[in-house]
Amino acid sequence: MKDLKSSDIEEIKNLKAGDSFFLSGTIYVARDRVLNEMGKRDIFPPFLVNSIIYHAGPTEKNEKGFLSFGPTTSKRMDRFLPFLFENGVLATIGKGERDVDIHKKYGKIYLLAFGGLGSLYGSKVKSVQPVLFKEFKSEALFRIDIDRFPLIVFIDRRGKTMIKQEK
Amino acid sequence: MKKIDKIVVDKIVDLYRKISITPSLFVKKEILKVKPKGKREKLFIDSYIENNRLSFKNRTPLCQDTGHLSVFIETPSNFCFDFDIEGELKKRINFKSKKFGLRYSIVDFKGKYSNYPSVYIFQGKRKNLKIVLMAKGGGSENLSKLFMLNPSSSLDDISEIVINCVEEAKDRGCPPYILGIGVGKSSLESLLLSKLALTGKFSHNRKGYEKILSEKILKGSLNVKTGFSGLGFGKTLLDCRVIIKERHIATLPLSVQFNCFQERVGVLYL
Numbered sequence: 001m002k003d004l005k006s007s008d009i010e011e012i013k014n015l016k017a018g019d020s021f022f023l024s025g026t027i028y029v030a031r032d033r034v035l036n037e038m039g040k041r042d043i044f045p046p047f048l049v050n051s052i053i054y055h056a057g058p059t060e061k062n063e064k065g066f067l068s069f070g071p072t073t074s075k076r077m078d079r080f081l082p083f084l085f086e087n088g089v090l091a092t093i094g095k096g097e098r099d100v101d102i103h104k105k106y107g108k109i110y111l112l113a114f115g116g117l118g119s120l121y122g123s124k125v126k127s128v129q130p131v132l133f134k135e136f137k138s139e140a141l142f143r144i145d146i147d148r149f150p151l152i153v154f155i156d157r158r159g160k161t162m163i164k165q166e167k
Numbered sequence: 168m169k170k171i172d173k174i175v176v177d178k179i180v181d182l183y184r185k186i187s188i189t190p191s192l193f194v195k196k197e198i199l200k201v202k203p204k205g206k207r208e209k210l211f212i213d214s215y216i217e218n219n220r221l222s223f224k225n226r227t228p229l230c231q232d233t234g235h236l237s238v239f240i241e242t243p244s245n246f247c248f249d250f251d252i253e254g255e256l257k258k259r260i261n262f263k264s265k266k267f268g269l270r271y272s273i274v275d276f277k278g279k280y281s282n283y284p285s286v287y288i289f290q291g292k293r294k295n296l297k298i299v300l301m302a303k304g305g306g307s308e309n310l311s312k313l314f315m316l317n318p319s320s321s322l323d324d325i326s327e328i329v330i331n332c333v334e335e336a337k338d339r340g341c342p343p344y345i346l347g348i349g350v351g352k353s354s355l356e357s358l359l360l361s362k363l364a365l366t367g368k369f370s371h372n373r374k375g376y377e378k379i380l381s382e383k384i385l386k387g388s389l390n391v392k393t394g395f396s397g398l399g400f401g402k403t404l405l406d407c408r409v410i411i412k413e414r415h416i417a418t419l420p421l422s423v424q425f426n427c428f429q430e431r432v433g434v435l436y437l
Contacts, residue, residue: 018207020206020210056231057231057270057272058270059227059231060264060265061268062268063266064226067227067231067268068227068230068231068268068270072232072305095341095396096306096341097338097397112397114214114215115230115341115427116218116229116230116396116427117215117229118227118228118231119222119228120214120218123221137271138271138272138280150210152207162398163397163399
């Protein structure tokens, strides 16, 4: 499986549905509450342009200093995709299916992380920094540095999905 | 009158942590039965195994969504708590969640986060105290359904509706799934029955017609191709646990609850 960095923008844009790879580098974490607030107040920080957004919410760090940090269901956040894509977000990561037509319309990709495997993804998060709406706790906007997240391209920029490709 | 002291609270909190970091043996056996063929299938199975290893080694929750905790307490007839068990549980779980690395997933309308559980106490025909915990994440909880069916509906009709639910759930709740089915009583109680069935700790599939319905649903769901993590391989449904009770002559409530493959259920007897 190939290794990509979050800064490999052109390569990431052109990934094909069904491709599996490891992603490293800096990405951002946003889920329901923070995306709702950003949309309502029309806040879009410039550092999110060309960024990858991971739909997730971490646990607290335990007494040994480790945390669990897997993906949450993306479908709930489909309503925020036009806002994210119009402002230049490169791709999203989450679990489960999501709206294909929006991805086709904006020419964006959606990356699948495996749900229910929080310890695995948590072990690959090297630093966590809340950057916006810190009062939202696990629902804040975070900047995280990751090392080799296992991902599969669920929807590619032409609107093809990994499942249809298999049939 | 039998009483129990506050030590039970810490036992429940410790069990909550244990189920959060320990994979379900039943699910593990079912997942590892499947031999991966393609690259993506192998990636999922390898990731699942690695996740179990890391949860054990680092003491981190299997899933970051440590869930909404339901605590079902079945008591003998001559029993009472002489303290506010729900209040004590709220305090202790909230306090220990930080140390244990559990997530504060519960939020009130003012935006305050906690890990408050739901506590249900009911009297059973038993000599000891039985406490069942089930921690369930938001993804599978959002798939819950209540149907008020025509009382002339057959087991085949019920089975068809449930299989449609599994099909429509797609991969949004972390398949492979386990189902809890509650049929009968009122709308409220059928939901409770389905949740009790889902725990697997309250005499499901015991009556002949419960078993028949469970088998029909499991058989029908073999045609649902969602598979492990939506990748189209492995079973979509691993188990179907049914409880059927009496009903009003004009109603037939049916409740369907899903659990994800990170089934987190524990039981204590005191």
